[in-house]
Amino acid sequence: MKLRLVAGWAAIALCLAVGGCKKKVAAAPPPPPPPVDRSTASNTASRPATSTPQATRRDETPSTPSRMPDAATRARIQDLLDRIQDAYFDYNKHAIRPDAEAVLRQDGQTLADIIRQYPDFKLTVEGYCDERGSEEYNLALGDARAKETKEYLAGLGLPANQLRTISYGKEKPVCSEHDEACWQRNRRAHITQEQ
Numbered sequence: 097m098k099l100r101l102v103a104g105w106a107a108i109a110l111c112l113a114v115g116g117c118k119k120k121v122a123a124a125p126p127p128p129p130p131p132v133d134r135s136t137a138s139n140t141a142s143r144p145a146t147s148t149p150q151a152t153r154r155d156e157t158p159s160t161p162s163r164m165p166d167a168a169t170r171a172r173i174q175d176l177l178d179r180i181q182d183a184y185f186d187y188n189k190h191a192i193r194p195d196a197e198a199v200l201r202q203d204g205q206t207l208a209d210i211i212r213q214y215p216d217f218k219l220t221v222e223g224y225c226d227e228r229g230s231e232e233y234n235l236a237l238g239d240a241r242a243k244e245t246k247e248y249l250a251g252l253g254l255p256a257n258q259l260r261t262i263s264y265g266k267e268k269p270v271c272s273e274h275d276e277a278c279w280q281r282n283r284r285a286h287i288t289q290e291q
Contacts, residue, residue, distance in 0.1 A: 163216035165210070177289065182286045183241075184280060185285070188229075188237070190240035190243075219259050219288065222287075223241035223261065223262070224263075224266075225283055227266050227269065231266070234265035235263050239263035242285055
């Protein structure tokens with residue numbers, strides 16, 4: 097029986113030795129730098145120091161582009177808008193005329209190239225009518241003219257989500273005479289920067 101007991105204890109000890117928990121050994125600290133020999137210290141001082149990369153050096157992230165144009169770009173946009181003449185319409189019509197297409201196309205592509213770079217920047221397409229007709233009719237016609245112009249500009253590459261439309265109907269006329277020449281000047285679509 098003693099032999100069995102000793103054999104049992106030996107088996108348990110062997111199991112514990114083989115399958116037991118291992119102690120974690122702490123990593124040894126790095127060895128200290130070698131002592132500086134004072135006789136060679138003067139020789140090393142005259143050598144240029146070499147830079148070593150730092151482990152904690154931060155990578156510089158490129159700055160995110162602005163979603164709104166700066167003052168100089170806004171001035172350039174305004175210059176383009178000043179050059180783009182108003183798109184004029186026929187009486188009681190909202191279809192873009194060929195002369196209006198030419199006016200919008202001339203600088204519209206350049207304007208589109210700039211505007212696409214600034215997703216938060218918006219332009220407003222304003223629709224106007226002459227003094228004839230009711231207030232409601234002219235507001236609806238001015239809205240149709242603004243929307244038609246917006247669609248044409250979007251076809252030139254201006255992002256539609258950056259173009260807002262508004263109708264002024266017969267409000268804010270550029271001409272106050274009561275003749276066809278003046279009425280023609282008031283039937284228009286005008287593009288402005290949102291403030």
